[in-house]
Amino acid sequence: MDKRFFNLFNLTEEQAITLLDTPQSQIDEEEDSRYIAAAHLVNFPSDRTIQALIRAIQNTDPCLENRIVRRKSVETLGRLRASVALPIIQSCLEDEDCYTVENAAWAIGEIGTQDPQVLEALKQVLDKPEQTYRVVIHTLATLQYQPALERIRRFTESEHGSTASAAIAAVYRLTGDDVQMDRIVEFL
Secondary structure: OOOOOOOOOOOOHHHHHHHHHOOHHHOOOOOOOHHHHHHHHHHOOOHHHHHHHHHHHHOOOOOHHHHHHHHHHHHHHHHOOOHHHHHHHHHHHHOOOHHHHHHHHHHHHHHOOOOHHHHHHHHHHHHOOOOOHHHHHHHHHHOOOHHHHHHHHHHHHOOOHHHHHHHHHHHHHHHOOOOOHHHHHHHO
16 A cells, blocks of 8 residues: 555644544634544554544534544544454444445455444445445445345346446356456446
8 A cells, every 4th residue: 555645744643632632612624633643643553542543433413524534433433344243344344334334345345344243234234225236335345245145136236337347246256147247348
């Protein structure tokens, strides 16, 4: 992974955690950003960082800025491959914000798991309306979750090319059935 831009903000771990823990209402919009703190913490793979990112996810203030911080915190935990955070990331699969759900699905794939409860919760996202199914399908295939196969098959006929191609590729990965693979070339 290219890490050239990970350390742009010149914050210490302590400064980033303090900023992330600051209530959104106390943030000076021109100078500070909790989002930057959440992103920058990828440079500090410590227990303190992981706990701070988990606290940020647990902050369910509905304002847009906080929702964005929660999404970035989920992503950073995925980048850190913080398996201890899987329970809180799994809970994000039920979030009302489809982008938080998408980031949670991606993070689960980055961390990796064979926990049937986590995988089943991820599979259930395929039944939620208005989600980014492509990411969920890709993660389920990457984790080789066979019980999701029939739900994934439904998406091979999706009107969204990226979703359909992800589902076709997932069916192939899970079964070896390459009957529809020529459709992926059409999408390209």
